[in-house]
Amino acid sequence: MKVLFSHPAGNQNVRAMLDGLEAAGMLARFTTTLAVAPDNPALKLVPQGLSRDLLRRRFNIPREKILQHPLRELTRAICSRVGWDYWLRHETGFASIDGVLQDFDRFTARALQRLHRPCDLGAVYTYEDSALDTFKAARPLGVKCVYDLPISYWEVGRKLMEEEVERLPAWRQALGGGMSDSPAKLERKAQELELADLVVVASRFVAESLPSWAANKARVLSPFGSPVSATPPPPKVVDPSKPLRVLFVGSMGQRKGLGDLFQAMHLLKGENIELVVMGSPLADLDFYRGQYAGFTHEKGRPHAEVLALMRSCDVFCLPSLYEGRALVMQEAMSQGLPIVITPNTGGDDLVIEGKTGFLVPIRSPEKIAEKLAWFNQNRQALPAMSEAAVQHAAGYTWKGYSEVVIDAIRKLG
DSSP states (O other): OEEEEEOSSOOHHHHHHHHHHHHTTOEEEEEESOOOOTTOGGGGGSOHHHHHHHHTTOOSSOGGGEEEOOHHHHHHHHHHHHTOGGGGOTTTSTTSHHHHHHHHHHHHHHHHHHHTTTTTEEEEEEETTSOHHHHHHHHHHTOEEEEEOOSOOHHHHHHHHHHHHHHOGGGGGGOOSSTTOOHHHHHHHHHHHHHOSEEEESSHHHHHHSOGGGTTSEEEEOOOOOOOOSSOOOOOOOOTTSOEEEEEESOBSGGGTHHHHHHHHHHTTTSOEEEEEESOBSSOHHHHHHHOTTOEEEOOOOHHHHHHHHHTOSEEEEOOSOOSOOHHHHHHHHTTOOEEEOGGGTOGGGOOBTTTEEEOOTTOHHHHHHHHHHHHHTGGGHHHHHHHHHHHHHTOOHHHHHHHHHHHHHHHO
């Protein structure tokens, strides 16, 4: 079966699927907004930071298989850098994320109609928010529709966030979670799911978030792979005189449970624990300092430096209310950090209780505090748990991820 694969940007799981489809001889074409070859001479003419960002758009497949639709994505990038917010207005702006995605969706739909006979397409594989027009074009042609849902279905997230507005009203300005999405956008999501022949999810939490009317749809669950370090992290050295460094990485909103983590830190007075928060603020830093003044804020940085920061910490904590499968959990484990997470992160399978970390319920500062205090009071357990985290994370590979999904696609034929 030949597959038209579609994603507007590209990330690790997209690259894994591209590599897998190409190796299996199933990749017909890849549609994206922008693809950059590492030998492009134009990269030498732009600032280093921009060059680094552009190189994230490189793909290790034959160039002749890549179809690009760059105009709106380039406009979005330029407007973001120079502060032209008018063109970025949520959903309605020409270069808004939704404007980019829907325009890209129409481009992929046209490509599908043009290529289905010459390439003998059997399936199209695309992602939430850029699938509707593509699927509508695929149906009359007998092309199967593979729908990748990277985060829990919107109804689950919306319900949780509405409850948070009542539970933690101070965090209204830093909720995250797509609360401003219009009814039209939410209806598009529902139509995309309705047209899908196969739903791809990376966690049990996402699979269980699907609405009851989609319960009979074919689905495949395949967890993401873990990063492979060039050198393994050094053995954990225990020094009880130093603070236990607890790391949070992610957008600084209550969708990620940051408010609950801050409350947990208030409960941990007297414990020798330091909280390190790396991420993009959704409100002024003064707001976060007002919630908990004692955290250390770290800005975003290149991936290698993120891994170095992880190695300087002892425990990773992500008490999210909903995710798809937060890849940062496996990144942290690969650097020797046991984890304290909620099942709603999509990573419950990463926790071997008491060996690689602990699961805590959502909205439970008391349980978070209990587990972090346990780590502080049982420092001698850290070296073994660090090694167990590394070994368990290493069992998840990108090759395995793509092979499971590709096998499910083959069965559609």
